[in-house]
Amino acid sequence: MMDYKEIIAQYDGKAGGIIEAYHALLREFSYLPEEAIAEAARVFKLSTAEAYGIATFYSMFSVEARGKNVVRICESAPCHVAGAADVVAALERELGIKMGESTADGKFALEFTECVGQCQATPVITVNGKPYLDVSPAQIPAIIAEYK
Ligand code: FES
Known part of the structure; x- marks a missing residue:
């Protein structure tokens, strides 16, 4: 690493x-990481506050430590109706964490998301942005295993 x-x-200069x-x-x-933001401030000659400001301005830049593989489940109505709650339970069981948490080994983070535009095949989960359609709780262990 x-x-x-x-x-x-x-990227200096x-x-x-x-x-x-x-x-x-x-x-x-x-x-x-916080120390990386401080280092970026030094290298790019900004105050630490400015370097933080830029980091948080781009909201996709998460400043919190989270799992390397980000698993998201759509919680919008069509997916909800199609049984997303059962898939949530399966994800939490498989990873041993609750929604919004990361695994202790840093490998997985579990988050909710809004509709990802795949409502023709609900429920939908994404792993690192890759969609899995028509997901059933029984499929979860195999999907997660792809990223272990
Ligand atoms: S509601 Fe889940 S993908 Fe659209």
């Missing part, structure tokens, strides 16, 4: 460097 300092240094550096950090860590 690359050190956050090495990652940030690659480049236009839009801090944004590019944040993207690269997220690919490596899946969140923005």
Whole structure:
């Protein structure tokens, strides 16, 4: 794994460097560690508050530590009606965590999402943005196993 300092240094002096550096950090860590934000502030000559501001402005940049594989389940009405609650229960059972939590080994995070535009095949979950359609609780262990 690359050190956050090495990652940030690659974008030093480049236009839009801090944004590019944040993207690269997220690919490596899946969140923005606090010390990396402080380092980015130093390298890009911003105050720590400014570097934080940029991080949180891009709301996709999660500043909280969370699991590397982000599992989301759609909680909009069509998926809800189609049995999303049973899939939620299966995900929580399989990963041993509750919605909104990450596994202790840092491998998985479990989150709700709004409709992901796949309502023709509800319920829907996504793993790292990849949709799985018509999901039943029985399929959950196999889907999760793909990412272990
Ligand atoms: S309601 Fe779940 S994908 Fe649209």
